[in-house]
Amino acid sequence: MDSLLKHMVDMTGHRDHAMLDISVVAAVQELAAATQARVLSISTIGARQYVRVRAVSIRGAARIEDPHDTGTRGESLDAYPELAACLARRDTSAETCGSNCTRTLWLPIWFGDKAHTCLEIVRESPFPAATIHMIAGIVGVYRNFQNLLDYSERDSLTGLLNRKTFEDQLARMLQNPVDMAPPLTGRLERRGHHGEEKGWLAVVDVDHFKMVNDTFGHLYGDEVLILIANQLQASFRVQDRVFRFGGEEFVVLLRSTTLEHARRIIDRFRGNVEAYQFPQVGRVTVSVGFVSISPYDSPVVTLGHADQALYYAKTHGRNQACHYNELVERGLLQTVTSNDTAEFF
Numbered sequence: 001m002d003s004l005l006k007h008m009v010d011m012t013g014h015r016d017h018a019m020l021d022i023s024v025v026a027a028v029q030e031l032a033a034a035t036q037a038r039v040l041s042i043s044t045i046g047a048r049q050y051v052r053v054r055a056v057s058i059r060g061a062a063r064i065e066d067p068h069d070t071g072t073r074g075e076s077l078d079a080y081p082e083l084a085a086c087l088a089r090r091d092t093s094a095e096t097c098g099s100n101c102t103r104t105l106w107l108p109i110w111f112g113d114k115a116h117t118c119l120e121i122v123r124e125s126p127f128p129a130a131t132i133h134m135i136a137g138i139v140g141v142y143r144n145f146q147n148l149l150d151y152s153e154r155d156s157l158t159g160l161l162n163r164k165t166f167e168d169q170l171a172r173m174l175q176n177p178v179d180m181a182p183p184l185t186g187r188l189e190r191r192g193h194h195g196e197e198k199g200w201l202a203v204v205d206v207d208h209f210k211m212v213n214d215t216f217g218h219l220y221g222d223e224v225l226i227l228i229a230n231q232l233q234a235s236f237r238v239q240d241r242v243f244r245f246g247g248e249e250f251v252v253l254l255r256s257t258t259l260e261h262a263r264r265i266i267d268r269f270r271g272n273v274e275a276y277q278f279p280q281v282g283r284v285t286v287s288v289g290f291v292s293i294s295p296y297d298s299p300v301v302t303l304g305h306a307d308q309a310l311y312y313a314k315t316h317g318r319n320q321a322c323h324y325n326e327l328v329e330r331g332l333l334q335t336v337t338s339n340d341t342a343e344f345f
């Protein structure tokens with residue numbers, strides 16, 4: 001019982017998803033006398049589902065499985081037929097007996113009709129009823145805590161990530177070397193060649209949104225924001241991150257892609273919004289400013305550059321996406337040098 005309480009205190013002391021994952025695998029692995037416990041992410045991309053390992057505990061050693069590897073889809077769910085069948089049945093558990101009688105227990109964490117997370121526990125002998133009962137309790141606490149963390153990280157109107165989580169997500173993206181160009185010397189040289197894969201930051205702002213509110217009322221204004229948030233989530237990949245920064249401003253972090261690809265997906269999103277018939281309101285457009293992200297620039301500087309490109313888009317006709325570096329190259333944004341960094345405006 002002492003051990004159970006110790007694990008509960010540990011699990012409920014975290015304010016971070018990764019640490020919560022570590023403490024839950026450590027708890028179930030020790031308390032169920034399991035050889036291995038894992039937290040699995042289940043994602044849907046197109047018509048296919050994928051499984052990615054988030055955290056693992058083997059014989060008392062718990063760790064995050066590559067915390068920056070959010071760019072990888074993982075294995076196809078087809079490699080886990082019993083889990084796939086359990087998810088299809090909307091069931092809360094499935095158990096299999098593998099070769100040499102190893103037991104595997106899967107416990108999907110359901111929120112409504114979606115399970116994005118699943119615990120997997122492997123034991124060399126059958127799970128006693130009392131152990132299953134105890135694990136069910138731990139899963140309940142884990143589920144509630146995940147819910148609480150999500151609540152504090154998400155915008156209540158749109159369900160997108162909120163501004164508070166932005167710097168952390170940007171830092172994670174910058175720490176993934178796949179996303180970043182190798183160190184370069186001069187500031188202007190840091191710009192990507194057109195074929196180079198980099199991370200990108202885009203600031204999206206709804207055009208004339210005040211007019212939507214003034215003409216149709218705030219409820220319709222809110223509905224427009226929700227529908228645009230849905231379009232954002234549908235337009236970008238699961239590895240990308242979409243935030244509502246407040247009001248009618250959204251920010252997108254795109255994982256490693258080329259300039260041409262970033263431009264194409266951002267412009268496809270802009271075109272989708274333009275083509276959409278918003279209930280009652282009709283046509284709504286968005287303006288976008290985007291810039292490549294670099295470990296050499298602070299989040300404030302990167303956001304500032306994307307904002308400047310957005311401002312340019314707003315003051316030159318709206319309903320368009322402008323690339324910061326291109327505006328600088330074409331002499332449409334001016335530069336001055338302050339101390340050791342060049343600033344543009």
Ligand SMILES: Nc1nc2c(ncn2[C@@H]2O[C@H](COP(=O)(O)OP(=O)(O)OP(=O)(O)O)[C@@H](O)[C@H]2O)c(=O)[nH]1
Binds near residue numbers: 219246
């Ligand atoms: N319905 C609704 N309106 C909001 C929300 N947050 C901010 N707003 C409104 O968004 C409007 C933003 O207006 P402005 O900043 O003047 O910009 P705009 O009218 O979009 O004009 P441009 O950006 O220049 O195209 C204001 O009327 C705010 O009251 C919200 O959560 N819901």
